[in-house]
Each structure stands twice: as C-alpha cells, then as structure tokens.
Amino acid sequence: DTAVSQTPKYLVTQMGNDKSIKCEQNLGHDTMYWYKQDSKKFLKIMFSYNNKELIINETVPNRFSPKSPDKAHLNLHINSLELGDSAVYFCASGQRPYNEQFFGPGTRLTVL
Amino acid sequence: AQSVTQLGSHVSVSEGALVLLRCNYSSSVPPYLFWYVQYPNQGLQLLLKYTTGATLVKGINGFEAEFKKSETSFHLTKPSAHMSDAAEYFCVVRWRGSQGNLIFGKGTKLSVKP
Numbered sequence: 001d002t003a004v005s006q007t008p009k010y011l012v013t014q015m016g017n018d019k020s021i022k023c024e025q026n027l028g029h030d031t032m033y034w035y036k037q038d039s040k041k042f043l044k045i046m047f048s049y050n051n052k053e054l055i056i057n058e059t060v061p062n063r064f065s066p067k068s069p070d071k072a073h074l075n076l077h078i079n080s081l082e083l084g085d086s087a088v089y090f091c092a093s094g095q096r097p098y099n100e101q102f103f104g105p106g107t108r109l110t111v112l
Numbered sequence: 113a114q115s116v117t118q119l120g121s122h123v124s125v126s127e128g129a130l131v132l133l134r135c136n137y138s139s140s141v142p143p144y145l146f147w148y149v150q151y152p153n154q155g156l157q158l159l160l161k162y163t164t165g166a167t168l169v170k171g172i173n174g175f176e177a178e179f180k181k182s183e184t185s186f187h188l189t190k191p192s193a194h195m196s197d198a199a200e201y202f203c204v205v206r207w208r209g210s211q212g213n214l215i216f217g218k219g220t221k222l223s224v225k226p
Contacts, residue, residue, distance in 0.1 A: 004155075031212055041150075041200055045213040056211050090155060094212060100146065101214060103156040 003027050004104040006091050012110045013081060020077045021107045023091030029102075030095060031055075032074040034066060037088040037106070049074055078109075086111045114139045116205045118217035126225045131175075131190040133220050135203030138184065143205040145186040146214070147177055150200040159201075162186060173197070198224045 004025045013019055025032060033056075034046040048056035049068040063079045074091060088108050094101035119134040137143060147159040160171025167179040177188045186203060203217040 033213065041219050043156075043202065043216040045215075048211060048213055050212075056213050058213075092156075096212065100158060100161055102158070103148075105155040 004091055004093055004102050006089075006104040006107050008107060009105060010108050010110075012112065014112055015081055015083060017081050018077070018079045019081060019109070020075055021089055021091075021109075023074045023076070023104055025072055025091075025093035025102070025104075027093055027095075027102060029093040030071055031093065032068065032071070033092040033094070033101065034074065034076050035090040035092060035103075037090060039087070043090070047074075047076075081109075081111045083111050085109060114143075114207055114215075116203055116215055116217045118201075118203050118220050120220055121218065122221045122223070124223040124225060125193045127195055128192050131188070131193045131197065131222065133188040133201050133203075133222065135186045135188065135217060136184055137186070137205050139205075139207065141208055142179070142181055142184075143207045145177075145179060146204040146206075147171065147175070147186075147188050148202045148204055148216075150202065150219075152199070156202070159188070193222075193224045195224050195226065198222055 007022050031050045033048045037043045046060050047066040052068045065077045068074045088106045090106050091104040092101040115138045117136050145162040148156045150156050160169050162169050162179045170176045175190045200219045202219050204214045
C-alpha cells in the first residue's frame, strides 16, 4: 500500500493555464505539507495543514491555493502558471510531536 | 539566525570506503534532526532521526549519525559504501517549538565509484 500518493506524476502545461495536483495519505497522520524542489534540488516548505486547518503559509504567490477536504487529502491548485513554477512538488504527511514526515513520489511540473 | 549547513555539495567515494556526510546547524536550542535520502527521480526517504535520548542513532541501509551538541553537528556515516548508496542526501531540522515544517540543507550528492 502506498503511504503518500500524488497525482499526476508528470504535468506539462502552457503558461497561463490552471492546474491541480492531488495528494492522499493513508497513514492516519494529522498534518500534511506541500514542498517545492527547485532545479538545484533545494526543498522548501510551501504550506502545511493540520486537521484541515492551514497552519503554515510561507511566502508563496497567491496563485497557489491549497485545499484540504479532509485530513487524508491535501490538494494544490495553481492559477496562471508561470515559467518559474516549473519544479518538482512534493506532498508529505507527518504526526506530532516530532513531525517525522513521509513524502510522496513528487509531481514534476513543466511550464512551457 | 537559525540555519542548517551541509558541507560539500558533492562527495565521491570508492565502493567499500567510508562514507562521511557533514551537517551542522546553528541554533541555541538543539533541533530535531533528520537525514533523508533521495534516489534519482524518486521521492524522499527517511534514513534516520534524532529527537531525544541516545546521541548515536542507527538508520536504514547501514547508515548512522551522531548528534554532538558541543559541535552542533549531526554527521552521517556508513562504514562501507555500496554502489546503491549513490543518491542525494539531505540533512533536515525541525526547530523545537515550530509549527512542524522541516528545514532542509542544500543536499550532498554522493557518488560511489566501482
């Protein structure tokens, strides 16, 4: 059974389009995260939800909007895609207190 | 300011040699510490973690790390490298009292020569 899954794995789209990435975890964790990995492999937190409540919202353009319908799902919607949005996006889930996190396989987004 | 630093963006070792990947943090309070590995075109996998207790922690695939408070370090070691260890390794911290987000080092790419 896949612990943290993401769809799609690859996403190629044109500038200006709107796209969504879905994430699901079956670990029973109470917190989920979105991270962005740039072309130099640097990973940075974007958002975090705890029991469907947004608790971390780093400096991310408001074109990015996370949505958590329940604590097992965290989706990421991106409006008006730009070239600089090209990256690998990772979903993760974790459980307090130490927040060891389990990562999904990633979604490679390419904006043309 | 709090930070996590990995020394060496690229480390190359021969198969069978010792692997040593360095990580230092900057904080007055020791954070929770993790090492993650990312194999090519894959997600991240937790290798090991230090939260409390014994300062020498053992992880998967023969890796271990030692938390040294006096040196603010958490270096990753493996006695004998295998070809399958070639990957990107990330030292990661979670500051105590934070909301839980992980702060990643810039990563060290490990190459293993036959």
